[in-house]
Amino acid sequence: MTDDTGVLHRDGAGPVADFLASFGGDVDAAIAALRAHHGGTPTASPAPRRPRRERSGDHIIAVTDLRKTYRMGRQRVAALGGVSLEIDRGEFVALTGASGSGKSTLLQIIGGLDKASGGTVLIDGVDIGRLGDAKLSRFRNRTIGFVFQFFYLQPFLRLVTNTEVPGMFARTPRKQRKAQALRLIDEVGLSDRSRHLPREMSGGQMQRAAIARALLNQPAVLLADEPTGNLDSAAGASIIELFERIRDEFGTTIVIVTHDDELAQRADRTIRLSDGLIVPSGVVA
Known part of the structure; x- marks a missing residue:
């Protein structure tokens, strides 16, 4: 039970009463401790990341000056404006x-x-365009x-x-x-x-x-x-x-x-x- 200060007094034994007693019967402090401990819904985290691979220079993907333009009504919209990149095997x-x-x-x-509007894509040496x-x-x-x-x-x-x-x-x-x-x-x-x-x-x-x-x-x-x-x-x-x-x-x-x-x-x-x-x-x- 609680008095007019809001502090709970231990009337009986048990794990809940023991837990509250450890906070001097202060219900608000006990609730705050529980919230801090359980802190919302747990989310899954991936296992520790594997080491990053160093770049080898053996390119399996080579993109050069890649451009793509879409026509929307009378307008032309550039989705890609000249992209070049290389990705290693x-x-x-x-x-x-x-x-x-x-x-x-x-x-x-x-x-x-x-299909690209311009530029080249090589995959494993093959120009797919x-x-x-x-x-x-x-x-x-x-x-x-x-x-x-x-x-x-x-x-x-x-x-x-x-x-x-x-x-x-x-x-x-x-x-x-x-x-x-x-x-x-x-x-x-x-x-x-x-x-x-x-x-x-x-x-x-x-x-x-x-x-x-x-x-x-x-x-x-x-x-x-x-x-x-x-x-x-x-x-x-x-x-x-x-x-x-x-x-x-x-x-x-x-x-x-x-x-x-x-x-x-x-x-x-x-x-x-x-x-x-x-x-x-x-x-x-």
């Missing part, structure tokens, strides 16, 4: 910048999903894996079959692609979900599944557009760790577009864009 790079800065456009052109549609499609399927914010898993296919899809387009023998799919599903921690449909998995599990699918053809380059954008902090943390492991264990070059500062900081290098141009290191856009 096995490097993990984050593209950052405000909405409309051109980072997603840059990623799509590097991946051959969009010179490839016709059929050759570009085959090159993408063999060399580049894609991970998107919205998973794009086929809702009527079980996880193992969803993961096999790139191998179907590559005409990989069924037995071989299924074995590869199951191995990758295990690598991303989903071996107990191989027979599940997408609706039976969480958002984090679906994104891991999408990453496994992107790796099926053992691409040299993995491109990801806002891969943690639809995930909670715990799932996002697990995806960060997974990208680091893919870089280290598979030797895959990873390029991501992200607004997630935690994810960007875990990359080997961050490239920031503003108004269709790369912001020089040390300059605040």
